[in-house]
Amino acid sequence: xxxxxxxxxxxxxxxxxxxxxxxxxxxxxxxxxxxxxxxxxxxxxxxxxxxxxxxxxxxxxxxxxxxxxxxxxxxxxxxxxxxxxxxxxxxxxxxxxxxxxxxxxxxxxxxxxxxxxxxxxxxxxxxxxxxxxxxxxxxxxxxxxxxxxxxxxxxxxxxxxxxxxxxxxxxxxxxxxxxxxxxxxxxxxxxxxxxxxxxxxxxxxxxxxxxxxxxxxxxxxxxxxxxxxxxxxxxxxxxxxxxxxxxxxxxxxxxxxxxxxxxxxxxxxxxxxxxxxxxxxxxxxxxxxxxxxxxxxxxxxxxxxxxxxxxxxxxxxxxxxxxxxxxxxxxxxxxxxxxxxxxxxxxxx
Amino acid sequence: xxxxxxxxxxxxxxxxxxxxxxxxxxxxxxxxxxxxxxxxxxxxxxxxxxxxxxxxxxxxxxxxxxxxxxxxxxxxxxxx
Numbered sequence: 301x302x303x304x305x306x307x308x309x310x311x312x313x314x315x316x317x318x319x320x321x322x323x324x325x326x327x328x329x330x331x332x333x334x335x336x337x338x339x340x341x342x343x344x345x346x347x348x349x350x351x352x353x354x355x356x357x358x359x360x361x362x363x364x365x366x367x368x369x370x371x372x373x374x375x376x377x378x379x380x381x382x383x384x385x386x387x388x389x390x391x392x393x394x395x396x397x398x399x400x401x402x403x404x405x406x407x408x409x410x411x412x413x414x415x416x417x418x419x420x421x422x423x424x425x426x427x428x429x430x431x432x433x434x435x436x437x438x439x440x441x442x443x444x445x446x447x448x449x450x451x452x453x454x455x456x457x458x459x460x461x462x463x464x465x466x467x468x469x470x471x472x473x474x475x476x477x478x479x480x481x482x483x484x485x486x487x488x489x490x491x492x493x494x495x496x497x498x499x500x501x502x503x504x505x506x507x508x509x510x511x512x513x514x515x516x517x518x519x520x521x522x523x524x525x526x527x528x529x530x531x532x533x534x535x536x537x538x539x540x541x542x543x544x545x546x547x548x549x550x551x552x553x554x555x556x557x558x559x560x561x562x563x564x565x566x567x568x569x570x571x572x573x574x575x576x577x578x579x580x581x582x583x584x585x586x587x588x589x590x591x592x593x594x595x596x597x598x599x600x601x602x603x604x605x606x607x608x609x610x611x612x613x614x615x616x617x618x619x620x621x622x623x624x625x626x627x628x629x630x631x632x633x634x635x636x637x638x639x640x641x642x643x644x645x646x647x648x649x
Numbered sequence: 650x651x652x653x654x655x656x657x658x659x660x661x662x663x664x665x666x667x668x669x670x671x672x673x674x675x676x677x678x679x680x681x682x683x684x685x686x687x688x689x690x691x692x693x694x695x696x697x698x699x700x701x702x703x704x705x706x707x708x709x710x711x712x713x714x715x716x717x718x719x720x721x722x723x724x725x726x727x728x729x
Binding site: 346582585588589590592593623624626627630 | 713728
């Protein structure tokens with residue numbers, strides 16, 4: 301009897317049949333099944349839609365809810381990491397391992413750009429990175445942008461509502477792609493169809509207004525982060541140099557003493573002011589465009605080919621979400637570090 | 650031209666389509682960034698991680714211009 305005789309356990313392949321079964325179910329629902337299960341055509345809206353909740357008269361839109369979810373996740377991660385560090389283990393495992401990798405990577409990037417100022421600069425870009433990263437990953441959970449309330453379509457094509465089930469007094473409806481209803485464009489804008497009690501007066505041609513929508517698809521979110529990043533560059537510049545930092549923009553000394561080149565340098569200084577505003581625009585639009593175009597692509601391709609293509613698009617979206625967060629972080633770091641470095645060879649400490 | 654509203658709506662869509670021609674430049678730019686990155690990695694395989702980081706950064710910058718074109722197209726369709 302050889303010692304190396306090993307007992308071969310028979311592995312019954314189950315997972316592959318589960319996956320194939322789900323794909324077959326998806327294909328049936330999309331192509332052959334009842335029209336209730338077909339994927340609905342997406343509604344492309346640029347501004348975020350209010351969900352109907354108001355706090356102190358301030359309307360909560362669906363992107364604000366998604367940002368709140370990302371915030372809560374970040375706070376939970378931070379509390380978890382803090383308690384892990386307090387326990388005293390030096391070797392993290394699992395989730396904390398990944399967290400440590402991310403933080404170390406960010407720290408190396410900041411230290412490479414900033415040198416001496418890295419400790420003070422690290423907090424702001426790293427927080428921006430983690431927030432955008434969490435918001436982009438959370439956006440991909442199923443349920444985002446598909447579960448919402450039903451609203452009457454103002455113009456174009458809506459679909460007839462179908463009642464799925466009712467829990468207590470709450471009706472759960474779905475819309476039936478097999479019954480499109482065209483709505484003529486109204487000349488007068490008298491319809492107040494954004495009422496919160498949409499279920500009481502049921503619509504005839506409906507569309508879904510989601511409860512949750514990815515945070516970075518909202519221009520407010522991206523521009524708020526962009527403004528924070530650019531304002532912090534000025535703050536760090538003043539911290540490094542004091543008020544003479546603003547001489548970068550208004551180079552009066554060059555104007556007085558330099559002659560023709562002085563005039564050109566003065567104009568370049570004024571151009572730097574415009575560059576700061578261009579930075580805000582570019583930060584905001586880069587993040588917004590990538591994430592919004594990604595969400596749009598997902599919903600349109602999901603409506604067109606429902607079976608084989610969307611998983612690869614999801615992979616793409618995860619990748620691009622991470623890349624955009626990293627690009628925002630890196631650019632913020634480079635700009636802030638550039639503001640703390642002296643110009644024209646004058647050393648201030 | 651007999652129906653001015655439909656005419657303007659049609660021209661809006663045409664304008665949005667033409668605005669996306671700006672993505673040609675972005676495509677060329679991303680390709681050039683990738684070409685430079687891959688060549689550098691071929692010459693110096695030890696420096697591959699830092700080259701890859703900077704290559705992705707350069708690609709994101711080049712792609713941002715295509716996003717500006719997309720923003721203009723979206724503004725034309727939705728806000729004008």
